Amino acid sequence: MQETAVRVHPRKPAALAAASRWTVAEIEALFDLPFTELMHRAQTVHREHFDPTEVQLSTLLSIKTGGCPEDCSYCPQAARYDTGVEASKVMDCDAVLDAARRAQAAGATRFCMGAAWRSPKDRDIEKVAELVSAVKSLGLETCATLGMLEDGHAETLQQAGLDYYNHNIDTAPDKYGDIISTRQFQDRLDTLQRVRGAGVKVCCGGIVGMGETRTQRAALVAELANMDPYPESVPINNLVQVPGTPLHGSEKLDPLEFVRTIAVARITMPKSRVRLSAGRQQLGEAVQTLCFLAGANSIFYGDKLLTTGNPDVQADQELLAKLGMTTS
Ligand code: SF4
Numbered sequence: 534m535q536e537t538a539v540r541v542h543p544r545k546p547a548a549l550a551a552a553s554r555w556t557v558a559e560i561e562a563l564f565d566l567p568f569t570e571l572m573h574r575a576q577t578v579h580r581e582h583f584d585p586t587e588v589q590l591s592t593l594l595s596i597k598t599g600g601c602p603e604d605c606s607y608c609p610q611a612a613r614y615d616t617g618v619e620a621s622k623v624m625d626c627d628a629v630l631d632a633a634r635r636a637q638a639a640g641a642t643r644f645c646m647g648a649a650w651r652s653p654k655d656r657d658i659e660k661v662a663e664l665v666s667a668v669k670s671l672g673l674e675t676c677a678t679l680g681m682l683e684d685g686h687a688e689t690l691q692q693a694g695l696d697y698y699n700h701n702i703d704t705a706p707d708k709y710g711d712i713i714s715t716r717q718f719q720d721r722l723d724t725l726q727r728v729r730g731a732g733v734k735v736c737c738g739g740i741v742g743m744g745e746t747r748t749q750r751a752a753l754v755a756e757l758a759n760m761d762p763y764p765e766s767v768p769i770n771n772l773v774q775v776p777g778t779p780l781h782g783s784e785k786l787d788p789l790e791f792v793r794t795i796a797v798a799r800i801t802m803p804k805s806r807v808r809l810s811a812g813r814q815q816l817g818e819a820v821q822t823l824c825f826l827a828g829a830n831s832i833f834y835g836d837k838l839l840t841t842g843n844p845d846v847q848a849d850q851e852l853l854a855k856l857g858m859t860t861s
Pocket of ligand 1: 604648
């Protein structure tokens with residue numbers, strides 16, 4: 534195993550532009566590298582494209598919570614699971630603006646608005662477009678995650694000032710049916726195509742720790758890295774096991790395997806912002822620090838991630854200060 538692993542030659546990031554395709558086997562071989570070798574390669578790539586001391590801060594606000602008709606096995610907002618999440622209507626503009634101002638005052642540069650829809654209706658898009666425009670006027674970058682988009686939706690959001698659209702591919706294509714039955718993997722790709730077509734930047738990642746194999750983690754990263762172009766932002770989530778969801782009680786991922794996933798994402802998508810997303814609270818400071826060493830350079834910042842806990846702002850500021858990191 535090890536002999537195979539060390540035969541993987543580091544690729545030059547310049548050769549990793551969209552035309553270059555990664556096979557799942559190549560990415561799995563990166564996962565299989567000795568940990569110290571993998572970290573060195575990830576850091577080398579990271580330093581060629583970014584200041585390794587700098588972390589970008591995004592804040593995520595749930596503007597419409599719960600009551601979702603989808604059946605994502607990890608999600609407390611699916612109406613069919615008894616998780617204690619109360620369904621709510623879309624927040625009004627003043628409340629969203631208050632939250633955006635607070636996020637900006639705390640140092641966030643990007644404000645992401647999430648809504649628990651399978652697929653927003655035209656009137657929902659109009660409403661979110663107003664919110665995007667208002668948040669953008671504060672000088673923040675804007676991002677939205679609203680579910681699957683129909684033709685014309687991404688254009689409306691782009692015209693309102695949307696910088697990024699988040700739409701995760703969740704997991705490997707051959708694991709998809711185990712996690713979600715109410716949509717297909719291809720549906721995700723179709724929405725991502727619409728987002729790209731409208732000139733909106735793509736935020737797209739996935740979740741690990743859902744019982745997938747290492748090969749499937751490699752396949753998830755391959756899907757992301759082989760997008761043409763690959764996503765500007767890549768959130769890597771560590772499953773937060775919420776009581777009442779089908780994945781509650783499943784076997785937890787080894788934290789070092791999570792760090793490996795970050796490193797492999799960094800190597801295969803050298804110019805992306807690789808974001809530590811859900812599950813950061815459970816990692817603790819030492820593992821988060823390893824993630825920064827592995828090439829993570831963005832975090833979700835704020836007390837809540839849609840409905841699950843996140844390290845509080847003060848704890849994040851203390852950790853970043855302890856590490857001597859700067860923020861943007
Ligand atoms: S992840 Fe999104 S689409 Fe899936 S159930 Fe939760 S809110 Fe709905």
